[in-house]
Amino acid sequence: MSYKLTENQSITKGAEWINRDEVLDIFNLEYFEQRTLYRVLEIIGENYEEIIADVQDVLFEIFDFEHTDINMDWMSFILYGDKCPLGKYGYSRDHHPDKKQLTIGLSELFSPINVPIGMTVREGNVNDQIHLNDTFNQVSHRLREGSMIVLDKGANRKENLERIENSKLKFLTVRQINKSDESTWLKNFDKSMAELVDERYGVYGLKKKFPCRINYLFFSEDLYEKQIEAKLRKVERLFIEAEKIQQSIENKRKLPKKYRINNQLVECEYSYQTKLATLSESEAKNTLKKASITGREGFFCMVSNKDLTLREALAIYRQKDSIEKISNSLKNENENEIKPLRCWSDMSIYGALIVGFLAQLFISLIRFEHPELKHTSPKFIKISLMNLTLTVEYKKSGGKRHIFSNFNLLSQVILAQNQAIT
Known part of the structure; x- marks a missing residue:
């Protein structure tokens, strides 16, 4: 832990750091070979579920937490090497689809506590909806009846929400806007008839109750402007691409390389035709705008089985960013980064992940016990201790x-x- 919270370099250098006379003396250790440290990681990994359970026992025994509402989040770690069975190709949040990965599920007590209490590990091709089962099982017995679980959209599916509800717990998550929403809410949305939820960002909301759930529809002027700007940039990009293709057609040249399949084993004949020959620039861009702008811009919808006010629902979901900061901390080289996972055994990987999780837990407990450090980043806490x-x-x-x-x-x-x- 001391090494993780200070130097935090490779496992190889970790052995060198610990084997200094001063460190061995302070921690009452004897000199050991580097391979011993790898074996220690394997032993930790073999017992990682028991370690998490013991951590939970100690946390809930020492601290009388004011609530047991939790955030859940899932992330991916790149796995370097191809020997470890955990490594699979899957949706890469790190934008490296060419590399194998594994997925991590985190559970964190909600604000103002913000202490992580669980971590699960699955193969890299397991999506959030499936991974939720493991993450939920690990912490559900620690939650008081009526506690709320806040999820992101990726883990939202009917079976998961029903399971949470059957456990006498509450949930809040974002759901996909569908065609029914367009016809009943979006099409006739009128800000004058909605509640102003956040004046700073121009957020308005409507609430619709059903027998087993409540939908919270929001419209954000700030989000609307950002999404429209992004789609207008896309329109410009698509128009420029169409112009280049049209020029190639008119000049009877090959298509630019970026629009062709660059593989010697694939034979392909191209046949392209653009609409630019019959459209003016403004007409072409209007055509692209109609295809890109759907009318859903600025809107988002939440669902819960707890009757909240619009302000409460928005505030609760916004505070979910605390667990995303923990995820980022575990990947940030200046904080508690878990170093690149190479082709170790499954147990070694579990061990390395547990060490990173415990280091982050220590930082979170420091901030929990000292409210004045609540908004101090792990980076500055580590620098101070170093x-x-x-x-x-x-x-x-x-x-x-x-x-x-x-x-x-x-x-x-x-x-x-x-x-x-x-």
Whole structure:
């Protein structure tokens, strides 16, 4: 843990870092070979489910958390090498579809606690809807009746929501806008008839109750402008592509390479025709706009089995970004990055992931116990701890005294209650 929260380089360098005389002395360890550290990771991995359960036992025994509402999120890690069975090709959130990956599920107690309590690992081709079963099973028995689970759209499916509800829990998630919404809500949406939920971003909302759930439809002026701008940029890009293809047709030249299949084993005859010959530039762009702009811009819809106000529903879902920050922290080289997972065994990978998870847990607990550090990033907490200086004073009697110095405001808040500041 100490290495993970300071240097945090490769496992190889981790063995070198720990095998220093000072570190071995402080932690009462003996010198060990590098391969021993890999074996330790395997042992940790073999027991990772028990470790998570023990962590949960300790957390809920020590802390009387004010609630057990949780956020759930899923992410992917690139797996370097092809020997590990966990590695599969799948939807890559890291934009590396050419590399195998594995998927991680995280559970975090909702704000203002923001402490991670669970982590599950699955193959890289397992989608969020399926992975939810493992993530839910790992933490559901820790949740009080009526607790809320906040999910993103990727894990939303009928069976998952029914399972949460059957466990006497609540849920809040985003759902896909469908044709029925277009005809009943979007087509006749009138801001003057809706509730102003967020004046800053121009968010308006409507609420529709059903026997077993409540739909919350929102329209955001800020989101509308961003989505329209993005689609207009797409229109310009498509128009330029059509122009280049039209020029190739008129000049009887080959199509630009980017529009052709570049594979010597594939034979393909191209037949292209554009509409630019019969349309003006404005007419062509209007055609593209009609195809790109659907009328759903700026709208999003949430669903829950708990009767919330529009403001509550929006605020709760927005605060889900805390678990996304934990996910980013586990990938950020300046925070608690889990180093590139190479072709180890499954158990070694589990072990490396658990170590990263526990390091993030320590940071989250520091922020939970010290509200003044609530919005301090893991990066600055780690830098503060790394800047601490340890002086070992050897006495004539043979004893030693460890003196910590070089405190700053952050490290004083974290350690002053346990250490003397010089």
